Amino acid sequence: MLLRVYTLAILLLFALPSGGWTEEIVLRFSHVVAEGTPKGQGALMLKRLVEARLAGRVRVEIYPNSELFGDDNEIKALLAGEVQIIAPSLSKFSAYTRKFQVFDLPFLFDSLPALDRFQAGPEGRRLLRILETHNILGLAYWHNGLKQLSATRPLRRPEDVKGLKVRIQSSDVLHEIFLTLGAEPHKMAFADVFSALRSGRVDGAENPWSNFYTQRFYEVQRYITETNHGVLDYMIVVNANFWNGLPKDIRAELERIIAIVTTEVNRKAEFLNQRDRQNILTSGCCEVLPLSHDDLARWRQILAPVWKRFEADIGLDLIRAAQTANQAR
Numbered sequence: 001m002l003l004r005v006y007t008l009a010i011l012l013l014f015a016l017p018s019g020g021w022t023e024e025i026v027l028r029f030s031h032v033v034a035e036g037t038p039k040g041q042g043a044l045m046l047k048r049l050v051e052a053r054l055a056g057r058v059r060v061e062i063y064p065n066s067e068l069f070g071d072d073n074e075i076k077a078l079l080a081g082e083v084q085i086i087a088p089s090l091s092k093f094s095a096y097t098r099k100f101q102v103f104d105l106p107f108l109f110d111s112l113p114a115l116d117r118f119q120a121g122p123e124g125r126r127l128l129r130i131l132e133t134h135n136i137l138g139l140a141y142w143h144n145g146l147k148q149l150s151a152t153r154p155l156r157r158p159e160d161v162k163g164l165k166v167r168i169q170s171s172d173v174l175h176e177i178f179l180t181l182g183a184e185p186h187k188m189a190f191a192d193v194f195s196a197l198r199s200g201r202v203d204g205a206e207n208p209w210s211n212f213y214t215q216r217f218y219e220v221q222r223y224i225t226e227t228n229h230g231v232l233d234y235m236i237v238v239n240a241n242f243w244n245g246l247p248k249d250i251r252a253e254l255e256r257i258i259a260i261v262t263t264e265v266n267r268k269a270e271f272l273n274q275r276d277r278q279n280i281l282t283s284g285c286c287e288v289l290p291l292s293h294d295d296l297a298r299w300r301q302i303l304a305p306v307w308k309r310f311e312a313d314i315g316l317d318l319i320r321a322a323q324t325a326n327q328a329r
């Protein structure tokens with residue numbers, strides 16, 4: 001009896017009238033990019049809003065540039081409760097689902113609004129929850145941008161890529177793309193890319209402008225070809241058990257904040273990429289090569305068979321929905 005009274009007293013001491021707890025909740029948000037990128041800016045905005053609207057109840061600690069966890073261990077760290085929010089690129093979930101491979105198919109999405117349409121539709125929303133069996137809950141998609149291709153030599157036609165060692169993320173679709181081009185793809189963590197490009201361990205890389213600029217890849221690559229051959233997009237994910245165990249009012253407020261930040265990140269992503277494209281041009285370090293209409297058609301044609309190879313894994317329904325979203329205006 002005495003024990004029960006004592007336990008109740010402790011509970012009352014920490015419990016708030018709203019059903020929350022007096023102890024401050026700390027959300028560690030780990031990511032691999034620089035703060036000037038769409039994801040880096042989104043993380044900072046999230047921290048500002050959370051700490052203004054949930055002052056004293058929730059604090060956000062941001063760890064950018066792989067300083068806490070990198071590509072190799074951030075999802076495991078989320079599952080182990082060592083970090084509470086991460087936003088890996090959709091290409092990095094292949095150990096958990098093959099469905100996200102749809103986002104890596106070459107030349108599937110022509111623009112970020114096309115990606116928005118797909119993600120806002122029933123298939124895109126369903127994908128947010130597809131990892132729940134692994135205790136991973138998707139809360140939102142954040143954009144970076146369309147990918148460009150850099151190298152130590154000018155790449156105009158797909159044949160020019162032949163023989164190059166190219167860094168890719170850990171995605172089998174990306175691997176297949178570069179094999180199809182006759183290159184040697186190397187899966188590598190983002191944190192290692194700059195030194196691999198500088199030392200010549202790889203000759204080229206693909207990424208949107210914001211990562212080329214903020215990671216200084218452009219300083220160690222002579223050419224960037226404006227291929228726009230795919231998208232780099234993220235999913236904000238949390239540990240489902242942790243998230244569902246948060247006090248209800250806090251979780252609801254966090255969800256409202258994430259919705260606001262998501263709108264802002266996705267509204268600004270293209271602007272930030274174009275700004276960094278201009279920064280690279282201004283630096284004069286590296287040449288930006290546009291593709292002619294005919295060359296672009298050739299890239300599309302050479303890479304078209306990649307879709308077929310992943311159709312069974314991804315599901316034709318998903319690919320069709322993405323195509324429909326891409327064609328809608």
Ligand code: LMR
Pocket residue numbers: 032033088089144169189190206207211232
């Ligand atoms: C990469 O590994 O190239 C990107 O996924 C990094 C990022 O998070 O933008």
